[in-house]
Amino acid sequence: MRILRCIGGKHARGLEKLHSEKPDVLVSDIGMPGEDGFALIRQVRALPEEAGSNIPAAALTAYARAEDRRKALDAGYMMHITKPVEPTEFVAVIANLTRFAVRR
Numbered sequence: 001m002r003i004l005r006c007i008g009g010k011h012a013r014g015l016e017k018l019h020s021e022k023p024d025v026l027v028s029d030i031g032m033p034g035e036d037g038f039a040l041i042r043q044v045r046a047l048p049e050e051a052g053s054n055i056p057a058a059a060l061t062a063y064a065r066a067e068d069r070r071k072a073l074d075a076g077y078m079m080h081i082t083k084p085v086e087p088t089e090f091v092a093v094i095a096n097l098t099r100f101a102v103r104r
Contacts, residue, residue: 001025002024018051059081
């Protein structure tokens, strides 16, 4: 299983890796400097399907309100994980996302 992790607002590099490495899952922070995680997921979802637009994706964020969760899901993430996250919860989220990766 390959996971694409995007940090530090380096979207161009993340999108390049999405195309070249074909990861199974994307996990991105929302509150990054420069372009945030919402901009990233919009760019990913705008890609052609063969370029990875349908990759299962989770937002990892300190924004924990119900409206923050809704905003992440509306933006294109499939799951919303709040920090700090317990390792067992994180593993469960990744395992859940990989179920979708098999079907893409």
